[in-house]
Amino acid sequence: MGDKKIEFGSYKEMPMCAMSVDDMLWNHTGSWRNVRPYYDPKTSPCRTGCPAGEDIQRYIFLVTEKHYKEGWETIMRSNPMPSVTGRVCFHPCMDKCTRGDYDQAVNIPAIERALGDMAFENYDWIVKTKASKKQKVAVVGGGPAGLSCAYYAAKLGYAVTIFEKEKALGGVLRWGIPEYRLPNDVLDKAVKVILDSGEIDVKTEQAIGRDFSLEDLKKKYDAVFIGIGLSRSRSLGIDGENMEGVEAGLEFLKSINSGKKVSQGKEVVVIGGGNTAMDVARTARRIGSNVTVVYRRTMNEMPAIRDEIEEAEREGVRFRFLATPASIARGKGGKLSVVFQEMQLGEPDESGRRRPVPVEGKTFTMDVDKLFTAIGEEAVLDGLDSVEQEWSLIKAASRFGDTNIDGVFAGGDVVTGAASVVEAVAAGRAAAEKIDRYFDGKEDPAPEEVRTVGFKDMNTAYFTHAKRNEVPRISPEEALSSFDEIYRGFDMALLHREADRCFSCGVCNYCDNCWIFCPDVAISRGENEYEINYDYCKGCLVCVTECPRSVISTREEGK
Template sequence: MRENLAKLVTHINALNQNPTETSPEYIFFDALLTDEMVDTALKIELRTPTYIDQVSKRIDKPLEYTAKLLDEMVHIGILEYMTDDKGVDRVYLPIFVPGSMELGAMDYWRTDKYPQIAWAFPAYIQGLNKGFSKYFPMGTGLVRVLPVQKAVENDSKTVNLEEASYWVDKYYPSISVAPCECRHTRRMNGEIGHDLEGEWCISLGSFSESCIRTGKARRISKEECYEILRKAEENGFVHELTNVYGPEESTFICNCHWSSCMALRTGWYCNTPDMVRSNYLSSVDKEKCVACGQCVEVCPMNAVKLSQQLCEKKPVEIKAAVIPGNPEYSEKHWRPDLLTERGYVVPETGTSPCKTDCPAHIAVQGYIKLASQGKYREALELIKKDNPLPAVCGSICNRRCEDVCSRGDIDDPVAIDEIKKFIAEQDMKAETRFVPKKLNDKGQKIAVVGSGPAGLSCAYYLAELGHDVTVFEKEKQLGGMLTLGIPSFRLEKSIVEAEIDILRAMGVKFVTGAEVGKYVTLDELRRCGFKGFYLAIGAQGGRKLGIEGEDSENVMSGVDFLKQINLGKQAELAGKTVVIGGGNVAVDVTRAAIRKGSDAVALYCLESRETMPASADEIEDTEAEGISINNGWGPKRILTENGRVVGVEFMRCLSTIDPETGEFNPKYDENDTMTVECDNVLAAIGQSIEWGSLLDGSKVELNSNNTAKTVPIQDVVTFKTAVAAGLEPEEYHLPTPFEVYQTAEPDIFVGGDAYSGPKFAIDAIAAGKEAAESLHRYVWEGHSLVLGRDRRNLHYLDKENADLSSYDTMPRQRPMVKEEAVKTFNDSRATFTEEQVKNETERCLGCGVAHVDENICIGCGLCTTRCKFDAITLRKEYDAWGMQYEDLLVALGQILANESK
């Protein structure tokens, strides 16, 4: 124990009178300061500018020697330069935070050299927070939120101190920018997530000049400063000011992500928002809000949630957070699990069913409202927050949003998918299509293998995050099963091509005819600089029936039949065709068979009509074309003559699901049979995954059905630097498992059908976005795959408690049929007219609404930057201001004294 260093800790931190060798502030400066520096710092009064000659006399050293020593201490960060009005140097001993700890960590090389300070910096703030934050009077936190200027500048109650431009104008030209030390230390600890390091810290005044002089920051213009503030808001970063110099002075404007910022954690970890909040609170205009969820996802405190708008038969209370000031407040109300459980964003009421049940959680209610206002491009932009292939989904989505639509409890569900299809036509035109901006200026090389919906979705969001993405496709056509496995009368190929063109505009590169594993190996791609891989090869093979005669001539898998058609190969049929299977692929195959010359087509499946996997509208379309559907029959054998098919013998299927296990295990009555004459058999009973040599030499493991295994997330995440230094780590428990799509080969992630088995396009799209988030984190060193991740755990409202009695019935709009396209390979379904869209959007009940927990809102205003409906605004609620650090200590002392009584 260095006795004088312990004295210095006490000298600077009046709240720690008994430092030990494990005190974070002791550890921090034990690494950086010599004994001479410690002794010198003890001769300088805290927060009092002191001339160099005064220090020289106090330590009894020559002036030149003292100046050199103090300059070294300023470079380390224990001191600052604070030049007087005549340009004469003074030095200043700041408090630890905000102050010398930030300065000490601003030089990344120094933190890398002494990793224990990467532990000590956040540990000190966390300890301060746990011990004292609940006692800080409102508005007196060491660092305080500065609201988004556009959210407050027109408020007559606003004063200039609450606008960013005031601070920039006040200190210009003494403004500079530096790399963020919070993000760097978080990364070193392995607890940073989505957020990236970069130049986000704007220094002001004499603090800025000291940072510029010591190489910690670079001077910037006003224009560059405002651009940083703009980009911060675009990325969802909170503006914050230092708050220990009274209301009229500050030293920097931070631009912080909720998960990595030291100060913001002061607000949410111990549920003490008064430590950081501004004078503002968010308010929701329920008449304008459409529960799109954009405000929810950007809220740093998880204070905004998605509630319900419908009247309730029995009102459900939404409980507010318990914070200091409430006599019930205690440690049990802390929120240390916010980093691992972020995304529980629905209160007791539930919210809109459409957004909840959509696998991608698209803002359905939001884009319907925008469409009702004629804002089609804005609606398209909102959809693409969660689904980069809206035109594709407009043609083939299985419409789970409509299955649960509350309107369906009155008459018919809103035609959500038809509205989306109309909106998505904006993407078909170069002048109205939406191409997102890149959120980051730097990225890594990432390879996506497979250009189906999962691969395209992952590539889209990786490119938006700034990465250099290359998609490898083994076929000569892009689109995977969208192009090869779906007939064009359901999904026209021009739609897929137009959506892919947007990815090209984003900088995504495509290589076709390139089977990875055969054309190029993963190891070769690694040597070419690729840092991560997303394997989304789909399930493009057919499955065998496993019965006699299936290797005969004119027996083919349905998948291969569709692939031949889509590749332009000869696939003509003659005579009668039997299709075996009950899913969407099977009904697509039947409709394609009739178009390829078959005289008659009949479909046979195990399931009953009610339990067929195929969607209801596709079954209706199939029957409308004269194709018979025969339920409850399974193939026993294929009958042949001279090697050619002449018929199929079927047996009665009694059940398909084992009642004990819930697994697929069909039971048959083999004595109840029938024979169906035919000339062709197309088997569409499922799809298989064909890995080829893609995984050769890798550690990726496969399940029994050939899907790729992923590794479970860790049970506990800890500070890496703490563990390495033998210190007590902060632990984050992960009580609720979730999927990050990483395999046993750490740089390989999987998704889509290759992971889940055959599912729907929207499932693959949702998985692709999540995998993009995982890959974005993985390719940056020290980024956790789980911490700070938005889990998006939604549940919808209790329909039995919803009062729908006041709504009149309104007929659902139906798409017209293009007669000239019927029974061709062109899509016969017409897109809604604009009038139909307006009529259909009026049928939406507007089930959801945003709800703000004002107890924990910190008034940052980020929510207002996301809302397209002016439904959420800031209102001035407080008139509290910071105070000098010395006065704050007095105030804290009085509060503690009163509490002890």
């Protein structure tokens, strides 16, 4: 029907009265249009906020559609350990979440964690990729960077061997993060998921520079990835530092995490303001100590995850800001007598934070049983002299982790210095992909041009205010009495309630609005997309306005 207007040559061809005999489809109202709408998906800001570039919008959308497996697979394309990051990540994604400008950011890590954990119960989701390629990859270091590199290299079809210095894989995840944040069994399962996803061989208690050399690896493997992280605590550089009772926080955590008995001090002071400081302080609380964290700047400048600071406070950790230890001596009753120099904030340093400067002549003393240092870690670069270094870290030639040595790559904290799990994961993946290109002699991809949308682009009429759903937790009292995981994760109802809060910024989630509101029936609803029929679209742009998430863009006709 209807591609031509009916013209009558004679009254004899006409019905006796004005009766329609055809539709109006001949009337191509598209010619009225000045401005053309077109589907133009953009990137959700959360995705740009995620160092690993997780397609957060997509997996949350897939959750809303009850396509959990596809949701999990979506995460796994960027991050092979959602169960881990869902628990310990500092979730910069949430800072970017558009919903934060509306009411509260979506609880992205809780959803990530739920999907990650779901895979443990649905083990058929895990598919072992065969090593289809002839090259072999060695990964030195079984922490987040190494595991990530191993996973993606295996997924790309390479046989991978991980060399881990300790008895078990996990690195900082295992030794540096207390169980109440990341239970060992979760980590074990997460590692198992990775190892079961490809041909990955693991050699434990194998340290580079001790048990083998880089040259050994170069001979046996076509590419080597170094992701050994930072394994040595920084020293304070003050008098009395080597006294008994002064201990590296990381060592303390490692002992606790491996189930060793540790001597308990009644009064404990922790030096530092990062996550390790928080972990040390809270762990010490759990074994019955009174804990004071001393930090040389103020709470605002603390690098620790905000939630961790709050939890520490909740668990009775005391804070003393603007002070730094100046000397340690043996005091009365075998206690440590720690003299602190009071500080004030001066001009901002290169990190943008205000630099702490001593207040002349102002000190105070604390008598404690133990002092834990948590002022940062440094790399142990034994056996890596041939690799170019800078600031006692490995120098990467590009964001993909290639080094000065052909076939040797590096990533994670050993390149960046102390950073986050998710950044290490990202570096591991980038290196795996780089290794793949290296074998094939392929060019690096150009940086992606990313267009994100913001709160002002949303049509909030389609959203209703709803508080963020928080992950259920055990009480602070219960938390303090054991190393049980504090946060218990979403049940399905909570998972869906929270997933439904996602605006799906810039990305179509098939809400139907464009199709529904088109006054010209010019938008069709296909199997997996909508399509604008420009023969009829008059360019009213109602679809553009009514798209809640700014997926449809416009351009002037003829331009």
